[in-house]
Amino acid sequence: MSARIGVVTFPGTLDDRDAARAVRIAGGEPVELWHGDDDIKGVDAVILPGGFSYGDYLRCGAISRFAPVMNSIIDGAKGGLPVLGICNGFQILVESHLLPGALMRNESRHFICRDQKLRIENADSMWTRDYFKNQEIVVPLKNGEGNYFADPATLDMLEGEGRVVARYLDVNPNGSARDIAGIRNERGNVVGLMPHPEHAVEALTGPTTEGLPFFTSVLTALVSA
Amino acid sequence: MTDTVSAAQSNPDAPQPFGELGLKPDEYERIREILGRRPTSSELAMYSVMWSEHCSYKSSKVHLRQFGEKAPKTDALLVGIGENAGVVDIGDGWAVTFKVESHNHPSYVEPYQGAATGVGGIVRDIISMGARPLAVMDPLRFGPLDAPDTRRVLPGIVSGIGGYGNCLGLPNIGGEVVFDSTYLGNPLVNALCVGSMRHEDIHLASAKGVGNLVVLYGARTGGDGIGGVSVLASETFDADGPAKRPSVQVGDPFMEKLLIEATLEVLHAGLVEGIQDLGGAGISCATSELASNGDGGMHVWLDRVLLRDQTLSPEEILMSESQERMCAIVTPEKLDEFMALIKKWDVEAVVIGEVNASGRLTVDWHGEQIVDVPPRSVAHDGPVYERPYHRPSWQDALQADSPDSLPRPTDGEQLRATLLDLIGAPNLASKSWITDQYDRYVLGNTVLAQPEDAGMIRVDEITGRGVAISTDCNGRYAKLDPYNGAKLALAESYRNVSVAGAKPLAVTNCLNFGSPEDPEVMWQFSEACRGLADGCLELGVPVTGGNVSFYNQTGDTAILPTPVVGVLAVIDDVDKRTPMAWSAPGQIVYVLGDTRDEFAGSEWAHHVHGHLGGIPPVVDLQRERVLSEVMVAASISGIVAAAHDISDGGIAITLTEMAMKSGIGVKVSVPSDLDPFVFCFAESTGRAIAVVTSAHEAAFVASCAAAGLPATRLGEAGGDAVEIVGQFSASISELRLSHEATIPAIFAS
Numbered sequence: 001m002s003a004r005i006g007v008v009t010f011p012g013t014l015d016d017r018d019a020a021r022a023v024r025i026a027g028g029e030p031v032e033l034w035h036g037d038d039d040i041k042g043v044d045a046v047i048l049p050g051g052f053s054y055g056d057y058l059r060c061g062a063i064s065r066f067a068p069v070m071n072s073i074i075d076g077a078k079g080g081l082p083v084l085g086i087c088n089g090f091q092i093l094v095e096s097h098l099l100p101g102a103l104m105r106n107e108s109r110h111f112i113c114r115d116q117k118l119r120i121e122n123a124d125s126m127w128t129r130d131y132f133k134n135q136e137i138v139v140p141l142k143n144g145e146g147n148y149f150a151d152p153a154t155l156d157m158l159e160g161e162g163r164v165v166a167r168y169l170d171v172n173p174n175g176s177a178r179d180i181a182g183i184r185n186e187r188g189n190v191v192g193l194m195p196h197p198e199h200a201v202e203a204l205t206g207p208t209t210e211g212l213p214f215f216t217s218v219l220t221a222l223v224s225a
Numbered sequence: 226m227t228d229t230v231s232a233a234q235s236n237p238d239a240p241q242p243f244g245e246l247g248l249k250p251d252e253y254e255r256i257r258e259i260l261g262r263r264p265t266s267s268e269l270a271m272y273s274v275m276w277s278e279h280c281s282y283k284s285s286k287v288h289l290r291q292f293g294e295k296a297p298k299t300d301a302l303l304v305g306i307g308e309n310a311g312v313v314d315i316g317d318g319w320a321v322t323f324k325v326e327s328h329n330h331p332s333y334v335e336p337y338q339g340a341a342t343g344v345g346g347i348v349r350d351i352i353s354m355g356a357r358p359l360a361v362m363d364p365l366r367f368g369p370l371d372a373p374d375t376r377r378v379l380p381g382i383v384s385g386i387g388g389y390g391n392c393l394g395l396p397n398i399g400g401e402v403v404f405d406s407t408y409l410g411n412p413l414v415n416a417l418c419v420g421s422m423r424h425e426d427i428h429l430a431s432a433k434g435v436g437n438l439v440v441l442y443g444a445r446t447g448g449d450g451i452g453g454v455s456v457l458a459s460e461t462f463d464a465d466g467p468a469k470r471p472s473v474q475v476g477d478p479f480m481e482k483l484l485i486e487a488t489l490e491v492l493h494a495g496l497v498e499g500i501q502d503l504g505g506a507g508i509s510c511a512t513s514e515l516a517s518n519g520d521g522g523m524h525v526w527l528d529r530v531l532l533r534d535q536t537l538s539p540e541e542i543l544m545s546e547s548q549e550r551m552c553a554i555v556t557p558e559k560l561d562e563f564m565a566l567i568k569k570w571d572v573e574a575v576v577i578g579e580v581n582a583s584g585r586l587t588v589d590w591h592g593e594q595i596v597d598v599p600p601r602s603v604a605h606d607g608p609v610y611e612r613p614y615h616r617p618s619w620q621d622a623l624q625a626d627s628p629d630s631l632p633r634p635t636d637g638e639q640l641r642a643t644l645l646d647l648i649g650a651p652n653l654a655s656k657s658w659i660t661d662q663y664d665r666y667v668l669g670n671t672v673l674a675q676p677e678d679a680g681m682i683r684v685d686e687i688t689g690r691g692v693a694i695s696t697d698c699n700g701r702y703a704k705l706d707p708y709n710g711a712k713l714a715l716a717e718s719y720r721n722v723s724v725a726g727a728k729p730l731a732v733t734n735c736l737n738f739g740s741p742e743d744p745e746v747m748w749q750f751s752e753a754c755r756g757l758a759d760g761c762l763e764l765g766v767p768v769t770g771g772n773v774s775f776y777n778q779t780g781d782t783a784i785l786p787t788p789v790v791g792v793l794a795v796i797d798d799v800d801k802r803t804p805m806a807w808s809a810p811g812q813i814v815y816v817l818g819d820t821r822d823e824f825a826g827s828e829w830a831h832h833v834h835g836h837l838g839g840i841p842p843v844v845d846l847q848r849e850r851v852l853s854e855v856m857v858a859a860s861i862s863g864i865v866a867a868a869h870d871i872s873d874g875g876i877a878i879t880l881t882e883m884a885m886k887s888g889i890g891v892k893v894s895v896p897s898d899l900d901p902f903v904f905c906f907a908e909s910t911g912r913a914i915a916v917v918t919s920a921h922e923a924a925f926v927a928s929c930a931a932a933g934l935p936a937t938r939l940g941e942a943g944g945d946a947v948e949i950v951g952q953f954s955a956s957i958s959e960l961r962l963s964h965e966a967t968i969p970a971i972f973a974s
Contacts, residue, residue, distance in 0.1 A: 011571055012479050014394030018669040021686075050667075052392040055479025108973075111387050111662050140666045142391070199666040204800060205683070206666075 002029045003222045005215075006043035008073070008089075010035040010064045014051035015086065015198060022198040023047070026215035035067040045082035045126075045218050046073050048089025050142075050196060060103065060145050061091030070096060082126040082218050083190045087143055090182070090192035099183055099192045100158070101150030106143065107175025115207040116141035116195050117169040118181050122162050125188040126221040130213035137210035139200040141173055141181075146194040148176035148183075158183055165191055227539060228266040230594045237263050246273035252608055259602045267588065267595040270540040271603055274506035275513060278775055281607035284741035285773040288751050291758035292768035301730050302767050304427060309350040309502065311769020312427055313731045315795040319684055320424050321692055322354045325364070325417035325735040325791050327774035332414040335473040336381025341389035342476040343416040345548050348393065349481070349502035352488050353551065355428035356420030359670065359682045361390050363400040363416055364696045364735070364789045368409025370651040370971055375404070378412050379659075380972055385476075386416070387662040392478035393485070396671045397663035398680025400696060401789075404651040407700075410779040415735040415772075415789055419694055421684045428492060430501040432519035432554045432580045437498055439512070439523060440560075442567050442574035443484050443550040446508070447533035450474035450546025480549040480572075487570035488551060496563045499554035509543045509603070511552040512578065516586045516600035519554070523600065525578035525588045539590045554580065614747035624705060626838030628824040633902050640905055641953035643833065644877050647906070649963035650832040653874050658968045672799045676886065678721040678870045683799045691799035695721035695792055699873065700785030701826035702841035707749040711756035711788045712844045716910055717872050718792040719764060723853035724868040724913045726803040726860025727794030732761055734771035734790050739783025741775045749786040750775075757788060763846045766792065796860075803860045805869040806886035807916045810943035812866055814891060815936050816876060817852060817929060818912030820899055827908045828874045848911035848934075855932050856913065864921035864928070871912040877905035879914050881947050884957050885964060892948040893940035901952050916942065 005023045007030050009016045020030035031043050035053075040046065054063040064070065070092070077083045077098050085093035093099045106112060117138050120131040131137070150158070155177055158164050165182040172179045174194070182193035197211025233239075243253040246269065256264050256272050264272060278284060293306055303320055304312035310324035328343025344361060351358045363386050368375045390397050400417070432439065450473065491497055499519060501511045508530070516523040527539050537545070555563045560576070567574045586603065588596035634640045647653055656675070665674040672691060673681035679695040697717040703710025719729050734757060739746040761768055777784045796802060807814070824830050825839025859865035871879045884890050895904045915936070917925045929936035940950070948954040 012392070012482055014392075014482070014667050015669075018667070021669055051394065052479060052482075055392065055477065057479070110384070111391055111664075113661050113664050113666065142664045142666060144391075196666065199669060202669075205669055205671055 002027055003044040003219050004029045004031050005218065006031045006033040006040055006046040008033045008035060008046065008048050008069055010053035010067060012051055012053045012055055013049055015049040015196065018198040019047045019049040022201045022215045025201050026212060026219060028215065028219050033069055035064065035069050038068040038072050040069065040072045040076065044222050048083065048085040048092050050087030050089060053088055061088060061095040064092045065095040074098060077190050080187065080189050082221065084127050084214065085192045086196055086198065087194055090194055093190065093192045098190050099185060100154050101148055103145050104147040104149050105145050106147050111144040112173050113140065113142040114173060116173060118166045118195060119169050121164045121167050122184060125165055125184040125191050127191040127214050127217050128165055130217040130220055136169060138208045139195045139197050139211045140207060141195040143174060143194055146174040146176065148180045150177060161186065166193060227590055227593060227595060230265055230597050233263050233265045239263065241269055243269060247277055248273050252276060255608065260598065265595050267540050267543055268598055270544050271509040271513065271596065274509050274544050275603045276607040280506050280510060282773055283608045284610050284612050284775060285750065286609050287611055288754040291754055295758040295762045296767045297762050297765040299765065299767055302769060306768065306770050308429055309353045311731065312354060313769060313793060315684065315690065315692060317685065317688060317690055318424050319421055319690060320427060321419060321421050321793065322351055322356045323417065323419040323694065323733055323791065323793050324350055324770050325415050325696065325733050325789065326772040327735050327737060328414045328416060329412065329737065329774050329777055331473040332382050333378060333412055336378045337385035338473050338475050340382040340385030340414050342474045342548050343414050344386055344389045345476045345478065345481050346504045347416045347418040348395065349504065349551065351418045351420035352485055353430060353500050353502040355426040355492050356422040357489055358395050358418055358420040358485065360396045360398045360680060361416060361418050362398055362680055362694060362696055365401065366403045366405065366408045366413035366787065368404065369406050370404050372409050374409055376971065382412065382414055383659050383662055389476055389478040391664045393482050394667050396665045396667050398665060398671055398674040398682065399694065402656045402659055405700060405785055407782065407784045411777040411784050413737050413777065413787060417696060417791055419692065426492060428497060428500050430514055430518055431499045432515035432523055434498055434556065435520060435580055435582050436557060437580040438555050438557060438560055438576045439525065439578035440553045440555050440563065440574055441530060441550060441577045442553065442572055444477060444480050444547055445531045445533040445573065446542055446545050447547045448537060448541060448545065451541050451544050474546045474548050476548045483570045483572050484549055484551060487567050487572050490566045491553065491563055494566060496555060496559045497553045498556060501552045503550040503552060505546060507543065507545045507547065513586055513600045513603040515552065515554065517604040520580060520582065521600065522581040522583035523578055523586050524581055527588050528591050529575055529577045531573055531575055539595055612741050612747045613744045614751050615744045616748050617745035623838055624840055628830045628836055628839050631830060631834045631836055637952035640901060641955055644881065644905065644955055645959065645963050647828060647832060647874050647878060648881050648960055649967045650828060651967060652828055653878055654967035655965045656968065658972055672802055673725060676882065677725065677805050679725040679727065681725055681727065681799060681802055689798035689800050691796050693722040693725050693727035693794045693796060696789055697721065698787050698789040699826060700787040701831060701837055703753060703786040703788060704837065705826050705839060705841045707752035707786050708756035709841055709844050710786065711753040712760040712846065713841060713910060714788055714790040715757060715760040716844055716846060716849045718790045719849055719853060720870050720913065722792050722794035723856045724803060724870050726801055726857060727796040728857050729766050729792050729794045729853060731769045731793045732766050732790060733769055734788060736771065736773045737777055737784060737787040737789065738775055739778035743783065746783050753786055753788040757790065760846060764850060801860050801863065803865055803868045805867060806883040807867050807889060807942040808887060810889055812916050812918055812942045813922055814893060814939045814941060815915045815917065816912060816939055817915055817934055817936050818848065819909060819935055820904060820907055820912065821909045822903045823907050823909045829906045842908050842910050845911050851932050851934050852911055852913060855929055855934050859925060859928060864917065864925045865915055866918055867916035869914045871914060872908065875906040875908055881960050883914065884947050885961055888957065889942050890944035890946045890948065890957055891940065891942050892944060892950060894950040895952065896937050901949065905949065
């Protein structure tokens with residue numbers, strides 16, 4: 001039986017269909033989760049997809065963090081449930097304090113959509129183990145507030161513990177500290193990522209298919225767990 | 226004090242501010258005749274907005290009729306002109322709806338919100354047909370790139386389109402960005418949306434079934450955009466200053482996203498009898514159109530409308546253009562279920578009225594009747610003007626001023642310099658600074674997006690069935706000859722979807738012109754309508770709907786006549802699409818069609834010489850049809866590797882765009898019968914560059930020959946430069962440098 005991967009829809013979530021498609025292409029079974037339910041239907045992992053939940057009002061992810069479904073997800077994540085936050089999902093993870101730091105307005109002050117080159121810096125997390133360390137990939141990036149910030153001590157800690165999952169190459173599109181595109185928690189089950197691997201899973205619609213290993217990784221991780 | 230129907234009867238001669246509301250004396254008299262009394266102030270408000278140029282099409286109607294009268298016979302049209310948007314059958318039980326609308330005037334006054342609400346409005350038109358929106362496109366026109374006012378409006382408009390569309394979750398897959406001095410002070414912001422649905426999900430805007438309820442849902446009604454329709458969009462900007470520029474509506478894309486999801490849920494659950502979005506003229510428009518299209522009677526309790534501002538008067542509530550609102554007709558038995566689904570999305574809803582058999586639209590305000598009108602007289606039987614028109618006195622002189630005597634490059638070095646200059650010209654330069662602010666990936670079905678010839682979206686993930694859309698217009702051609710200019714816009718758009726491998730099915734338009742009260746502008750408009758209707762008949766593609774924007778002029782200076790044409794095409798399997806650029810060295814490059822010495826209205830004449838005169842390129846729609854058939858067939862059989870339309874700037878620009886896209890150069894020879902300059906830069910129509918592999922070359926050439934389409938082998942892809950043998954070579958890197966520097970140099974600081 002294939003692993004069941006929950007995909008959460010908040011009001012204003014946009015990339016939930018895309019995340020579900022990526023799970024399906026990777027061989028998993030996507031399960032729709034609703035922000036207002038605290039029941040996460042016994043899923044094996046959760047994706048918080050991109051979008052503008054609650055219109056980005058107050059602060060990106062700041063309202064969604066209090067949704068009933070997040071209580072279950074936060075508890076699960078602390079117990080080892082694999083959670084991937086993409087873009088707005090990353091913002092929600094940061095607001096939930098499952099990951100450190102903050103995401104600020106892009107340095108250019110513009111929303112930016114581009115095909116972005118990344119280097120996978122850590123291939124040990126539950127969402128990156130189908131990559132090899134230092135693998136270079138191209139996936140879409142699209143955000144207005146993707147400028148990762150943390151104090152120098154936190155950044156040094158993330159670097160020292162190998163918790164920077166992906167780094168921007170060639171161009172730093174949003175001004176992120178130390179070109180950070182994604183990070184993980186200590187245990188490696190929670191990953192936050194600003195670029196969009198779910199938009200790079202089909203040759204027809206993506207710039208590449210190099211985003212797919214994020215979704216196969218968690219299936220591999222669940223089988224071996 | 227509220228003006229009621231009984232007050233209107235008891236005080237029949239009270240003076241009324243019809244002039245300030247934009248109504249002419251004879252229009253006011255007609256309202257009095259229809260009602261048999263003076264209108265109440267609420268009725269006056271309704272008539273004034275609904276009879277405005279923007280809502281009633283009173284100046285354009287007599288000309289727009291041709292689109293119906295000359296419509297080609299086709300089985301593809303499921304819903305034609307007159308509904309919120311036309312609906313086209315694309316096969317396998319799928320229907321597609323699409324439409325383009327203008328938001329020009331609000332975007333000039335308040336660029337961000339004007340452009341944002343333009344996206345919001347067109348998206349609601351698509352939802353109200355029962356369709357899930359798939360993508361948006363934005364044809365934009367601005368004054369000169371370096372003009373101070375362009376710096377004011379362009380960044381705001383682009384942010385507004387991105388800010389709204391990105392947050393709504395719709396990919397932006399194409400459009401246009403054009404600069405011309407006539408758009409200074411009158412930027413054009415047109416917005417297109419395309420959506421898909423199953424045939425059985427098509428919904429119409431009609432209020433049928435006595436006893437059925439009228440439900441208003443979405444955002445609360447506020448004071449924004451009041452009078453926007455009648456005043457803002459229907460009067461020329463006075464060169465002297467801001468006499469009539471009231472508030473522009475403010476958009477909330479988050480609410481619109483909830484509205485999309487909530488609306489599609491109630492539609493798919495079968496809970497809706499009729500539906501209408503609220504755009505221009507707000508509740509006045511929605512209630513009168515629903516009643517007029519339905520059984521003809523409706524009663525509304527206006528005091529039930531949920532308000533953002535409790536001090537609003539009934540007249541203001543009727544006229545408010547607050548965004549993100551919808552109106553649905555629901556049976557009483559299904560109301561609870563309807564309300565529950567709307568609430569699931571945290572959207573507010575309230576029953577404001579009921580369908581009845583009275584034949585009248587009546588509105589109460591706290592127990593007093595303030596409106597009692599025949600709904601058809603408000604919604605559909607507005608004034609119709611036969612505006613006078615005549616050919617401008619300067620038209621002959623303009624056409625006689627041919628570009629033939631303009632100095633031309635005479636050697637390879639000058640040709641090279643011309644190419645490097647033109648590829649960086651504002652109209653041909655890279656628009657990435659703009660389009661990179663739009664999400665083109667969301668929903669995961671974008672197959673082609675800018676800078677490809679057409680945007681292409683996968684509709685069915687199982688079969689790969691999809692649609693392609695392009696919007697085009699060269700306003701300079703339309704100025705030189707509005708009849709053929711409109712046909713040329715159609716031809717280019719038709720060609721753009723065809724070279725991508727999709728079969729053209731239907732047409733939408735956004736007709737942007739100056740003041741209809743100027744007979745010379747009216748002549749441009751009438752000629753453009755005639756040309757577009759004739760062209761659509763000849764190509765067999767019906768017009769399914771569109772929009773007219775008049776009064777795009779400041780003082781006596783009207784914009785270039787700009788009939789933007791959008792063509793929708795279907796492709797059975799998006800996997801077979803034809804991309805614009807070659808993918809490997811050694812692929813063989815052909816030009817299809819005939820190249821002639823045609824430079825009137827060209828980008829070369831415009832950019833290099835600032836010249837506009839002469840007769841625009843010959844339009845040959847039979848040739849366009851053959852080219853389309855060959856390219857669609859070649860895409861299906863897989864014998865063409867890439868193709869790119871030849872238009873603005875000519876063959877040298879087309880080849881350069883292909884080289885920059887692929888990163889692989891090209892080496893071509895000038896055909897022996899052509900002058901090198903004409904070969905490089907002429908803008909003859911009915912042409913495309915086609916790229917084939919050696920394995921398919923013979924089959925492709927044979928297919929062109931069989932169709933009578935000239936195909937000339939030019940050379941091969943390869944190297945890292947665009948080389949015209951014996952003339953010049955320009956490296957991709959130096960071409961990119963010119964192409965990519967222009968727009969950021971102005972805005973990226």
